[in-house]
Amino acid sequence: MENLFDLFVRNVFIENMVFAYFLGMCSYLAVSKTVKTAVGLGTAVIFVITVTVPVNWLMENYLLKAGALKWLGSSFADLDLSFLSFLLFIAVIAAMVQLIEMVIEKFAPALYNALGIFLPLIAVNCSILGASLFMQEREYGTIAEAAVFALGAGVGWALAIIVLAAIREKLKYSNVPAPLRGLGIAFILTGLLAIAFMGFGGIVI
Amino acid sequence: MKHLKLLTNPLNDENPITVQVLGICSVLAVTVQMKPAIVMAVSVIVVTALSNLIISLLRATIPPRIRIIIQLVVIAFLVILVDQILKAFLYDVSKKLSVFVGLIITNCILMGRLEAFAMNNRPWESFLDGIGNGAGYGIILIALSTIRELFGSGSLLGYQVIPEGLYKLGYVDNGMMILPPMALITVGIMIWVQRGYNKKLIEK
Numbered sequence: 001m002e003n004l005f006d007l008f009v010r011n012v013f014i015e016n017m018v019f020a021y022f023l024g025m026c027s028y029l030a031v032s033k034t035v036k037t038a039v040g041l042g043t044a045v046i047f048v049i050t051v052t053v054p055v056n057w058l059m060e061n062y063l064l065k066a067g068a069l070k071w072l073g074s075s076f077a078d079l080d081l082s083f084l085s086f087l088l089f090i091a092v093i094a095a096m097v098q099l100i101e102m103v104i105e106k107f108a109p110a111l112y113n114a115l116g117i118f119l120p121l122i123a124v125n126c127s128i129l130g131a132s133l134f135m136q137e138r139e140y141g142t143i144a145e146a147a148v149f150a151l152g153a154g155v156g157w158a159l160a161i162i163v164l165a166a167i168r169e170k171l172k173y174s175n176v177p178a179p180l181r182g183l184g185i186a187f188i189l190t191g192l193l194a195i196a197f198m199g200f201g202g203i204v205i
Numbered sequence: 206m207k208h209l210k211l212l213t214n215p216l217n218d219e220n221p222i223t224v225q226v227l228g229i230c231s232v233l234a235v236t237v238q239m240k241p242a243i244v245m246a247v248s249v250i251v252v253t254a255l256s257n258l259i260i261s262l263l264r265a266t267i268p269p270r271i272r273i274i275i276q277l278v279v280i281a282f283l284v285i286l287v288d289q290i291l292k293a294f295l296y297d298v299s300k301k302l303s304v305f306v307g308l309i310i311t312n313c314i315l316m317g318r319l320e321a322f323a324m325n326n327r328p329w330e331s332f333l334d335g336i337g338n339g340a341g342y343g344i345i346l347i348a349l350s351t352i353r354e355l356f357g358s359g360s361l362l363g364y365q366v367i368p369e370g371l372y373k374l375g376y377v378d379n380g381m382m383i384l385p386p387m388a389l390i391t392v393g394i395m396i397w398v399q400r401g402y403n404k405k406l407i408e409k
Binding site: 029085087179182 | 226227228229230231233234273277278281282284285288308310311313384387390394396398400408
């Protein structure tokens with residue numbers, strides 16, 4: 001139990017998807033102009049990442065990994081399909097995004113309206129596929145670990161985009177040099193935020 | 206002339222990184238050293254050019270409603286090819302690039318160009334547009350990795366270029382350059398310089 005909490009905190013702060021791995025940068029920079037949209041996209045990312053990583057964990061462990069097909073019979077025991085993982089992971093993500101969209105539309109129309117166009121956009125947000133690929137690389141032992149890792153990664157991403165959006169809202173009132181306005185200053189801000197987040201790096205949990 | 210524009214426009218006026226804001230993630234992550242950056246740039250050029258070509262050839266037969274899945278499958282197929290080739294011939298570089306080769310699939314340059322260009326243009330133009338955009342991405346990647354490797358480790362492509370004597374005089378490599386935050390700040394400054402020269406790109 002203790003370990004799962006450590007894993008969560010580590011993935012929110014220390015191994016933050018945005019500040020340590022630069023994942024999901026495109027939508028991070030494009031959608032962070034107001035806090036409201038940032039909260040919408042952040043929620044959608046937490047949701048999708050927490051659903052897709054455990055599903056991909058099942059795929060990895062019962063379908064793709066060397067020897068994962070043992071449950072089909074001994075003749076499949078040494079089959080290694082891991083070269084197909086990109087294709088399968090992205091298909092799972094695209095399908096889950098579609099499925100989640102339909103479920104939310106049916107059962108929670110208010111949430112559906114709040115998330116709006118962000119849900120379909122998430123299929124190409126690299127933090128989602130990135131989380132699945134990290135899950136594969138780090139070889140999490142149980143599905144619970146994979147799920148907690150995914151939740152932490154999603155919360156970390158949402159936190160990062162909301163912080164940037166809040167700063168950019170205030171930035172409207174400051175006098176930025178013309179060529180740096182917009183994209184340029186957003187990059188530099190993200191860099192400064194990343195330096196701040198490096199402060200968490202020394203924490204031993 | 207029109208064809209030449211397709212190749213040269215993405216290098217400056219429509220640069221995928223600094224103007225269109227597409228495909229930022231990998232730019233920042235693989236540019237600590239020049240060698241992985243060059244390999245990554247070449248891989249992306251190959252994938253953008255070929256995926257643009259294939260989608261453009263298929264564009265009349267793709268039903269609009271399922272086009273995203275088809276585009277992703279074509280891209281994923283090409284990326285798997287690139288990944289397997291890198292693993293076979295450049296194993297140490299492919300280890301360094303880790304998940305980022307796989308992430309070419311979700312590199313927004315690909316989806317962006319397929320949607321914006323290849324779906325309504327002829328194969329040859331789409332192929333050139335793919336090469337142009339891949340090269341625009343590659344230029345930023347190589348420039349950034351040159352700056353980061355030179356100031357961060359005092360070497361270029363793994364060869365020491367800053368002479369020993371300078372270190373004896375008290376010169377120290379800037380360790381910040383190797384860390385992620387400086388990549389972001391360096392790109393910010395590159396955008397600043399580019400827009401300083403190219404006034405029409407300045408945002409209101």
